[in-house]
Amino acid sequence: MLDSILFYFFAGAAVLSAALMVTRRNVMHSAIFLVTTLLAIAGIFLQLRAEFLFIAQIIVYVGGIMVLFIFVIMLVRLDVAIHQIRFRMQRLVAFLVTVALGLELTVILLLAGRLPGGGLFVPKSADADRLPPNSEELAKSLFSSYLLPFEIASVLLLVAMVGSVVMAKNRKRTDES
Amino acid sequence: MSPTAQALLQFLQTWWVELVCGVVIVAVVPLIAGYVVLLERKLMADMQARLGPMRVGPHGLLQPIADAVKLLIKEDIVPRDSDALIFWFAPVISMVAALTSMGALYFGPSFRVAQDINVGILFVIGVSSLGFLGIILGGWASNSHYSIIGAIRSTAQLVSYETAGGLAIISALLLSGTLRIHAIVDAQSSNHVWFIFLAPVGFFTYLVASIAETNRAPFDLPEAESELVAGYMTEYSGFRWALYFLGEYSNMIVVASVATTLFLGGWLRPFPNVHWLNWLDFLPALLIALVGAYCVYRAGKQPVKVQVWFMWAVAFACFAVALIFLVPWIVAPLRSAISGLNGAFWFLLKVSAYIYIFMWLRFTLPRYRFDQLMHLGWYILIPLAIVNVFSVGVAMLFESEFGWNRWLALIVTTAFTLAVSLYLVHVHDKRAAAATSATAATSDSYAG
Numbered sequence: 001m002l003d004s005i006l007f008y009f010f011a012g013a014a015v016l017s018a019a020l021m022v023t024r025r026n027v028m029h030s031a032i033f034l035v036t037t038l039l040a041i042a043g044i045f046l047q048l049r050a051e052f053l054f055i056a057q058i059i060v061y062v063g064g065i066m067v068l069f070i071f072v073i074m075l076v077r078l079d080v081a082i083h084q085i086r087f088r089m090q091r092l093v094a095f096l097v098t099v100a101l102g103l104e105l106t107v108i109l110l111l112a113g114r115l116p117g118g119g120l121f122v123p124k125s126a127d128a129d130r131l132p133p134n135s136e137e138l139a140k141s142l143f144s145s146y147l148l149p150f151e152i153a154s155v156l157l158l159v160a161m162v163g164s165v166v167m168a169k170n171r172k173r174t175d176e177s
Numbered sequence: 178m179s180p181t182a183q184a185l186l187q188f189l190q191t192w193w194v195e196l197v198c199g200v201v202i203v204a205v206v207p208l209i210a211g212y213v214v215l216l217e218r219k220l221m222a223d224m225q226a227r228l229g230p231m232r233v234g235p236h237g238l239l240q241p242i243a244d245a246v247k248l249l250i251k252e253d254i255v256p257r258d259s260d261a262l263i264f265w266f267a268p269v270i271s272m273v274a275a276l277t278s279m280g281a282l283y284f285g286p287s288f289r290v291a292q293d294i295n296v297g298i299l300f301v302i303g304v305s306s307l308g309f310l311g312i313i314l315g316g317w318a319s320n321s322h323y324s325i326i327g328a329i330r331s332t333a334q335l336v337s338y339e340t341a342g343g344l345a346i347i348s349a350l351l352l353s354g355t356l357r358i359h360a361i362v363d364a365q366s367s368n369h370v371w372f373i374f375l376a377p378v379g380f381f382t383y384l385v386a387s388i389a390e391t392n393r394a395p396f397d398l399p400e401a402e403s404e405l406v407a408g409y410m411t412e413y414s415g416f417r418w419a420l421y422f423l424g425e426y427s428n429m430i431v432v433a434s435v436a437t438t439l440f441l442g443g444w445l446r447p448f449p450n451v452h453w454l455n456w457l458d459f460l461p462a463l464l465i466a467l468v469g470a471y472c473v474y475r476a477g478k479q480p481v482k483v484q485v486w487f488m489w490a491v492a493f494a495c496f497a498v499a500l501i502f503l504v505p506w507i508v509a510p511l512r513s514a515i516s517g518l519n520g521a522f523w524f525l526l527k528v529s530a531y532i533y534i535f536m537w538l539r540f541t542l543p544r545y546r547f548d549q550l551m552h553l554g555w556y557i558l559i560p561l562a563i564v565n566v567f568s569v570g571v572a573m574l575f576e577s578e579f580g581w582n583r584w585l586a587l588i589v590t591t592a593f594t595l596a597v598s599l600y601l602v603h604v605h606d607k608r609a610a611a612a613t614s615a616t617a618a619t620s621d622s623y624a625g
Contacts, residue, residue, distance in 0.1 A: 052296055052299075059303040063307060063339070067313070070317075071313075074329055
């Protein structure tokens with residue numbers, strides 16, 4: 001009972017603020033609604049007893065990425081920039097993407113019962129308080145069965161980091177000379 | 178008894194510790210923050226050979242309350258071209274983030290709101306870092322240059338120093354092997370040593386990073402008075418300003434509590450496992466009674482009658498608290514409360530000591546320049562923290578795989594970390610010297 005109340009609260013908050021995020025004119029307001037969306041999704045993680053994902057969502061997305069988003073918004077005057085670089089075909093592309101996404105969702109929902117493993121509906125879910133602690137389980141599976149993908153992802157991130165540092169350095173040098 | 182009342186009673190029986198602690202946090206933290214400000218002003222005055230606030234109450238003891246009343250009845254100004262909604266809401270984010278993160282902390286072994294969260298320490302750090310959202314949004318919504326520069330500075334500072342702080346925390350987490358706050362302190366008790374002695378570099382890194390994260394001198398660039406008026410708070414007044422202020426001081430309490438939990442042994446008394454030092458358990462009551470006795474001694478010397486009464490009141494409050502600490506020793510059924518009370522005392526003592534170091538640094542060190550701050554963060558502190566995590570990991574590996582003595586392993590790796598830090602400082606000094614000589618050369622060419 002409490003679980004479903006929490007789920008609908010967080011899900012409603014996420015959907016509502018996502019809609020507001022897309023429709024707001026002011027970029028900073030959009031950023032704030034993105035923050036609330038991410039927090040609501042973190043709440044859904046917690047309601048599913050995935051406490052590590054919950055806190056990782058808050059630290060990485062809200063504490064890290066959103067801070068950088070807002071930083072960029074404050075540094076760059078987006079109101080001017082958006083008018084200059086408006087994409088001509090935006091409406092057409094957006095329409096096509098929406099139709100494709102809608103079709104995909106409809107097919108999945110219609111076929112839900114026939115998918116292997118019962119599809120979206122889990123007939124017998126485990127008792128939430130009997131589940132093993134999520135952080136430990138996550139660490140175990142990351143460092144045993146999924147070690148290779150984990151390492152590949154970390155190398156990828158490292159390369160991206162080094163690349164960004166090199167790019168930033170180069171521009172500084174040309175500025176100074 | 179009706180079923181509703183019975184259900185309520187059962188609810189209260191299960192949750193009364195949580196409820197009481199939650200109410201205490203929300204109600205008492207603002208008061209504590211006020212007195213931390215008073216202590217800070219007194220300390221600053223002492224270091225600058227002044228008296229500090231003396232007018233309200235004996236030795237200015239009622240000054241925080243007078244300040245709070247003044248702030249509450251001040252006019253609340255909203256700048257004309259500001260984004261009013263965000264302007265109103267931003268201070269609340271700062272305050273709520275700080276108080277929420279306190280909810281996961283343990284103030285002593287039995288005083289807590291949330292019970293044993295599996296990711297406790299991460300929760301505290303993650304949620305308290307959300308407070309910066311309030312600073313950024315407040316600075317942006319004010320529509321003022323000072324505010325926005327202060328907010329941008331604070332963002333840059335947050336991003337740089339949170340990395341270093343997070344990496345510093347990892348060294349203690351490696352040693353304890355858990356994220357639960359209670360288990361971290363238990364690990365320090367079963368290891369017979371506080372983690373500050375096992376990971377001194379980690380503690381130092383966290384100390385520096387936590388000063389920068391709470392925007393305090395010498396890292397108070399976001400609100401540097403001589404450059405930016407008051408930084409992101411420039412346009413705020415009255416109660417909203419007070420909320421920012423409270424958020425900042427609550428954040429100080431949060432970082433001090435995190436450092437205490439991770440590195441300073443939480444609520445453990447000094448030498449928790451040495452039995453002939455068990456008399457230390459009486460120390461809390463004794464210390465508080467001594468403070469009360471001092472108040473009685475000073476009461477006779479107060480010039481005004483009201484102040485004499487006030488001193489007596491403080492003395493009696495101290496005696497009452499000391500009595501509360503002593504009661505469990507006398508009344509057998511309450512014996513189990515001893516550890517809780519003493520734990521809370523030691524925890525708060527360590528937190529106060531940490532905050533005292535903050536103040537001490539504030540009055541001793543001059544403010545950094547912004548580029549110096551960034552250099553310190555990125556060129557020295559973050560590499561140092563990474564090397565430290567690596568060293569602690571290697572030491573634990575030596576201990577478990579090759580059977581080394583833990584102390585030997587940690588001393589060797591700490592020496593390695595210190596060598597790396599010396600090298601980093603050396604490189605940085607050389608770069609700084611090169612930069613100065615380069616600017617000196619260009620200015621010479623202009624002169625000639």
